Amino acid sequence: MPAIVREADQNAILAYLEFFTVRIRNPNTRSAYHHAVRAFFTWSHENGLTLSSVRPIHVATYIEMLTEIRQPQTVKLHLAAIRMLYDWFVIQQVVPSNPTSPVKGPRYSIRVGKTPVLTAAEARQLLDSIETDTLIGLRDRALISFMLYTFARVSAAVGVNIGDLFAEGGHTWVRLREKGGKDHVMPLHPELEADIGAYLGVVPTSVVNMPLFRAMDRRGGIFSGRRLDRRDAWAIVQRRRKASGLATHTTCHSFRASGITAFLENGGSIELASIMAAHSNTRTTSLYDRRTLIDQNTIKNILFDFL
Structure with a gap:
């Protein structure tokens, strides 16, 4: 205090x-x-x-x-x-008035978000660099794949339990608890479903309220019952990015922005992307639309060739 x-x-x-x-x-x-x-x-x-x-x-x-x-x-x-x-x-009658009321903050307007975004090739490079013959490798690949393909915030991703995965209509779905108490469901992309399946093949799944992504038990080299938190996830992303040789600065939020951008590049609508990302309106979703960044890279390449 x-x-x-x-x-x-x-x-x-x-x-x-x-x-x-x-x-x-x-x-x-x-x-x-x-x-x-x-x-x-x-x-x-x-x-x-x-x-x-x-x-x-x-x-x-x-x-x-x-x-x-x-x-x-x-x-x-x-x-x-x-x-x-x-x-x-x-x-609470601690002070008679609010001294901040007349104070104005700095003007700030943003049309394009600043979250670093991975291209499809960079995302593939990162995922393919993660080994799948170890427990940690299977977990890390599943976690990164999860954030990329579900557009989930890192807090929602690490908050998923085993019981939040369910089958319906011939597909596997996941129930997410997003910012502001918003609950919604997302279908698993086939590649994500494969990554999750490989990971669940080596961890106990009988307890439905057990965290999906768990920390390792340092003593026995097995998964503990402790849920990964967002700091753990950030450390995993940084370790895996460096190991992959990826030069692009990457955060957990990069996968959310990369997934939304890829969805829009492949013909998805901003309205549907907003629903999938659990945004209140499409203006927020548009901040994650980094297709203009790709156009800028094209301009840069042409300009450099010209010069």
Whole structure:
């Protein structure tokens, strides 16, 4: 807990704890907002401020300072976290007013996402580089294949249980729990179904609520009952990318963007891609449409040949 909160009264301490446990349900949002709030309160405490003495000019100064060292979207997130917490403080009568209300964040408009995207050849290079004669190899290939072919966010992918896989209409489907509590199902691509099948052939599948993607037991070289988390998945992706010799910077989210782009390249509609990605509207999905990147590469190659 930040010192500026600890030094306030008991009501402030309780309100702070309730904000992160009652008001915010998503663990990723909770983590990001807590980081943002702690940074602001650390700066405030170092400058001799208290919860009740923070004024709009202090918040504006902090945001201006942050704008010089952080990306606009990061600054907007920090401001949103601080504003939401002070709204809660006002409701809980910790402070009389919200000092962030008149403060404006940086202007920021995005038409194309910045998530690194793999081409079809690069995705194939990565998948084919993963060995299939070890337990870890089968798991890692299945995980990466899963994120690529289902468009699932990494949190949804590692959150899948054995029982979320089911057969219907002659196809295998998976039930996903996406951001914002959205539940939806996706059919397994034939290659993904093969990768999942090979992986499930070496792990116990009798317990339906057992995590699909599990960590290894370091002592016995077998899978433990612990679910992989998004940090584990990130480490797997980085290790496999380096081993494959892939030069493109790759994150777990790259597979979501790569899958959506490939789907659209092959004639899929933006409306259907939005449903498959569990987006609220097609504007969000369009940020993952990186077909323009391919056009830019074509222009670059022509230009370089010309010069």
